[in-house]
Amino acid sequence: MGFEFLQPVSQIVEEYLEDIALQSFGKKVIVHTKDNFPELDAVKIAIIGVLDNRGQMDGKDHVHLNYIRKELYGLYPGNWHLNVADLGDIHAGETIQDTYYAVKTITEQLLKQNIIPLVIGGSQDIAYAVYRGYDKLEQMVNYVNVDARFDFGKEDEDMSARSFVTRMIIEEPHNLFNYSNVGYQTYFNSQEEIDLIEKLYFDAYRLGEVCKDITVAEPVFRDADFVAFDMGAVKSGDSGNIVKFMPNGFDGKEICTLARYSGISDKVSAFGLFNHNDTKQEAALIAQVVWYFVEGVQYRSYEFPFGSRDNYIKYIVAFEDEELVFYKSDKTDRWWIDVFSNEIGNNKVKNVALLPCSYQDYLSACNNEYPQRLWKAQRKNII
Numbered sequence: 001m002g003f004e005f006l007q008p009v010s011q012i013v014e015e016y017l018e019d020i021a022l023q024s025f026g027k028k029v030i031v032h033t034k035d036n037f038p039e040l041d042a043v044k045i046a047i048i049g050v051l052d053n054r055g056q057m058d059g060k061d062h063v064h065l066n067y068i069r070k071e072l073y074g075l076y077p078g079n080w081h082l083n084v085a086d087l088g089d090i091h092a093g094e095t096i097q098d099t100y101y102a103v104k105t106i107t108e109q110l111l112k113q114n115i116i117p118l119v120i121g122g123s124q125d126i127a128y129a130v131y132r133g134y135d136k137l138e139q140m141v142n143y144v145n146v147d148a149r150f151d152f153g154k155e156d157e158d159m160s161a162r163s164f165v166t167r168m169i170i171e172e173p174h175n176l177f178n179y180s181n182v183g184y185q186t187y188f189n190s191q192e193e194i195d196l197i198e199k200l201y202f203d204a205y206r207l208g209e210v211c212k213d214i215t216v217a218e219p220v221f222r223d224a225d226f227v228a229f230d231m232g233a234v235k236s237g238d239s240g241n242i243v244k245f246m247p248n249g250f251d252g253k254e255i256c257t258l259a260r261y262s263g264i265s266d267k268v269s270a271f272g273l274f275n276h277n278d279t280k281q282e283a284a285l286i287a288q289v290v291w292y293f294v295e296g297v298q299y300r301s302y303e304f305p306f307g308s309r310d311n312y313i314k315y316i317v318a319f320e321d322e323e324l325v326f327y328k329s330d331k332t333d334r335w336w337i338d339v340f341s342n343e344i345g346n347n348k349v350k351n352v353a354l355l356p357c358s359y360q361d362y363l364s365a366c367n368n369e370y371p372q373r374l375w376k377a378q379r380k381n382i383i
Contacts, residue, residue, distance in 0.1 A: 002105035006048070006088045008034045013069045025291070026073025028080075032088035044082040045116045045297060047290075048106060049089035052099040055123030055161040056275055065089065065120055067280045071287035080298045100129040107133025107270065116297065117270045118290065124151065124161040124274035127228040131168055131175070133270070134225070140177035142223055142267075143168065146258055147230040148185040148207070148249060152193050161230075161275055169200075178380070180220045182258065183207045183233045183250060201376040207248065214257055219356035219373065221261040221268065222304070222334070228272040229255070229289065231282065240281025252285055256292040263296020266304040301332050304354075312336075317365040324371070326362050327354070335359055337374055 008014075014033050017026050029047075030038035040046070049065040069086070090106070093099040103119070107130050110117045119130055124147075134141050145151065145165065153163020155170060168176045180203040186194070197204045203220060210217050221227060235249035236242055250258070262268050271293055276282050312327040325338035336354040361371040 002102070002109045003037070003087070005090050005102035005106060006032060006037075007091055008032045008088045009049075009069065009086060010064065010066055012066050013073075016070050017073060020074055021076075023076055024073060025075050025077045026069075028077055028084065029073065030083065030085040032086060038085040038087065040085060040113060040115060042083050043085045043115055045084045045118050045294060046110055047084065047086040047118045047120065048103075049120050050099065050103060050122035050126050051089050052092035052096065052122045052126065054092070054096050054099075055125030055159065055164070063122060063278050067278070067283035068120060068276075068286050068290075071283045072290055075287060075291055077291075078295050078298065080294065082294075082298050084294060096125075099126070100132070103129035104132040104135075108136055111137060111269060116268070117272075118293065119270070119272040119274075120286070120290075121272065121274035121276075124228065124230050124272075125159050125164040126274060127226075127272050128159065128164040128167055130228070130270055130272055131226060134175055135173055139175070139225075141175045141225045142178045142180070143176060144180045144182060144220055144224040144227045144262075145230070146182045146228070146233050146250075146255075148183060148233050148246070149188045149230075150181055150184060150193050150197065150204070151230075152196065178202060178223075180224070181205065182217050182220060183210055185248060201379045203373070203376065207250070211250070211254060214254055216358060216360070217258060218261050219335075219358050219361075221258070222265045222356035224262070224265060224268050226270040226272075227262040227268055228274060229259070230274055231276045231286065234285065239285050240279065241277050242281075243277040243279065252288070255285070256288055259289045259292040260296040263293040263298075264300055265296075266300050266302050301329075303329055303332065303334070315362060317362070319365060319368070319370070324365050324374070326357070326365070328359075328362075333359075335362060337361065337371060339374065339377055 020026050051063050053063045090102045103126055107117050151162055151165040153166045157163050159167050182205050184204055185207050232246055233249050234255050236246045238252040262271055276286055312329055315326040317324045327336045335357050337357045339355045355377055357373055365371055
């Protein structure tokens with residue numbers, strides 16, 4: 001099953017849960033304690049701690065999630081009806097490969113049970129192990145990385161929090177269909193890495209672009225399967241992380257908005273938070289990021305995939321020698337562009353017909369500007 005790798009939450013957290021208000025979130029969560037492992041039949045989200053920081057070379061040797069859990073469980077839930085379980089922690093294995101195996105195995109089991117793994121690391125290379133949890137599902141994966149860096153590395157480089165995306169791209173099985181970075185800061189990424197993003201038709205959004213209009217990122221999350229946040233993408237003035245100081249980055253409100261976009265996406269089936277520095281100050285923001293993700297999952301509209309198009313307004317834009325067909329939901333005002341695809345490659349992707357887009361994409365098409373997201377989709381032979 002894989003759940004044997006999980007250790008109960010610490011005694012400190014257990015004692016804290018006994019004393020918090022009955023209305024608090026911690027009283028609603030089914031927690032793995034030394035005397036009880038949660039029943040998962042009706043669970044929608046499963047929190048997993050990973051206490052392994054070896055991939056972050058400048059991180060602490062020892063991590064725990066006590067501060068984060070106490071901050072999170074002291075918050076009050078919204079009008080939520082979904083069930084959340086805290087499955088406890090995966091402790092660092094004898095080798096980092098042991099940790100990866102445990103994370104992959106548990107992720108795979110939860111995905112098969114239609115439970116969203118909410119993984120709190122640890123260094124961000126743990127995201128690679130979560131990604132590998134999709135291997136036996138025989139589906140292609142759209143991965144979104146909220147990060148100041150692309151996390152590419154050399155092929156012969158040992159995997160770390162700074163190089164794990166390269167392993168996603170080059171290692172078999174080749175499940176990675178699309179990689180999107182949200183919030184990169186140009187001076188942290190070489191020109192060769194920026195060129196590689198373009199060469200592979202991946203998506204990347206600069207920090208300034210997203211901060212100017214955060215809604216440009218929403219379609220990216222709507223098309224994601226797995227979303228990972230590097231907490232280094234948040235400026236230290238808002239995160240409280242002074243262990244590794246970041247003068248620029250998202251503010252607290254923006255990172256919580258991106259977490260809600262992740263949660264409200266019908267397609268996102270795994271979510272991770274990594275590269276925190278195990279401080280009380282940063283724990284407060286991480287708890288609120290988790291809260292907003294759970295809030296988003298609660299209010300999913302389940303518009304993907306379309307069961308019927310009766311609830312959508314269809315817009316046709318004449319564009320040179322073709323027609324671009326857009327759909328707007330009259331329920332959420334979200335937009336899609338119609339993309340007719342053939343089966344590709346190993347038949348893992350079939351009939352990818354609707355690509356999430358924004359109202360701005362529609363306006364651009366009306367102004368005879370080809371939507372960038374559609375152009376990249378075409379270059380990757382979706383259609």
